[in-house]
Amino acid sequence: MLMSGRGREAKIRYMAGTFRLLSDGDHVRCAETGVTIPLDELRYWSVERQEPYIDAAASLAAEKRAKRRA
Template sequence: MLIASRNRLARLHYGPNGFRVLSPGDHVLCAVTGVPIGLDELRYWSVARQEPYATAALSVQAALDSKA
């Protein structure tokens, strides 16, 4: 049986060169803003914190906040 993954939150493992799908879905939520990010649009994440980000600026903001 094929399970549709449209409009489902995916669970990913973030690596240094890409990510691996742990639970199928079509999007993840930005760790800073909570906005959905389509897997085909996901470009920024933290390997150390295992978090996705919608933009490069949000990724930098999260990194700076984690050091405070």
């Protein structure tokens, strides 16, 4: 199967329990670490901040960062 978004970063709308692809791509970058996350491995994100995270630790760090700024 040919993927038109291969090698490109996707644009995504993050929702509760799911996400919607806004533009073709096969990965996103963790908002906390900058690590590339293949879309099929994306499990953590913030609906409020519209940010993806590589893992639970990065998600927690982003949450703490957001609370310090508030």
